[in-house]
Amino acid sequence: MALVILAHPNFQNSFANKIIIEELLNSNMGIEVRNLFDLYPDYNIDVKAEQTALLEHTTIVFQYPFYWYNMPAILKQWFDVVFEYQFAYGSKGDKLKGKNFLASFTVGAPKNGYQTLGDHHFPILDFCKNIEQTAYYAKMNFIDPIYFHGTSTAAGYSAEEITRSAKEHSKRLILCLEELNRELLTTL
Numbered sequence: 001m002a003l004v005i006l007a008h009p010n011f012q013n014s015f016a017n018k019i020i021i022e023e024l025l026n027s028n029m030g031i032e033v034r035n036l037f038d039l040y041p042d043y044n045i046d047v048k049a050e051q052t053a054l055l056e057h058t059t060i061v062f063q064y065p066f067y068w069y070n071m072p073a074i075l076k077q078w079f080d081v082v083f084e085y086q087f088a089y090g091s092k093g094d095k096l097k098g099k100n101f102l103a104s105f106t107v108g109a110p111k112n113g114y115q116t117l118g119d120h121h122f123p124i125l126d127f128c129k130n131i132e133q134t135a136y137y138a139k140m141n142f143i144d145p146i147y148f149h150g151t152s153t154a155a156g157y158s159a160e161e162i163t164r165s166a167k168e169h170s171k172r173l174i175l176c177l178e179e180l181n182r183e184l185l186t187t188l
């Protein structure tokens with residue numbers, strides 16, 4: 001089943017990501033969640049433990065809040081040390097080949113800001129080119145990211161709206177994981 005790499009610097013106070021994780025765990029899909037901040041509050045990532053977890057799964061979900069048009073720093077650190085030479089890339093670096101790479105994240109600001117004349121100027125997927133190429137370089141299957149806009153109460157979103165969006169997001173994510181599972185079963 002899927003492995004979820006959860007990277008949230010303040011998960012205790014999370015609203016949106018917490019709902020998504022709860023919905024995933026309630027789906028009874030046998031999902032394993034690795035909460036990077038619980039495991040490595042000092043950013044001292046156990047590379048072998050992370051690589052072992054990757055080897056045991058076919059689909060890897062990266063769950064995080066969108067921070068400064070990117071992923072939180074601990075997840076970048078995770079990629080820097082876990083996707084190492086001769087593991088993720090290099091002449092013998094095919095250990096992740098064929099695995100599914102699925103980014104699932106929450107975006108604070110509304111969608112209308114993510115266009116040429118908006119505050120954020122570019123659509124969200126433009127900010128995902130780095131992870132897309134990371135997946136390709138590791139010979140993984142890059143699955144279209146799943147995300148939603150409007151997680152910020154400061155931007156005027158109510159708890160009810162955020163809850164509804166997070167639950168819709170979770171449904172899309174679970175449907176995607178079920179589809180990936182079906183594809184896997186047909187190849188066995």
Ligand SMILES: Cc1cc2nc3c(=O)[nH]c(=O)nc-3n(C[C@H](O)[C@H](O)[C@H](O)COP(=O)(O)O)c2cc1C
Pocket residue numbers: 013014015016017018065066067068069070106107108109110151152
């Ligand atoms: C350090 C930081 C950087 C952020 N950067 C962005 C950003 O670049 N674009 C955006 O739309 N929202 C940004 N946000 C808002 C987060 O995406 C939002 O707080 C998060 O999706 C909410 O999820 P949560 O309820 O699980 O914490 C940022 C928030 C923080 C704390």
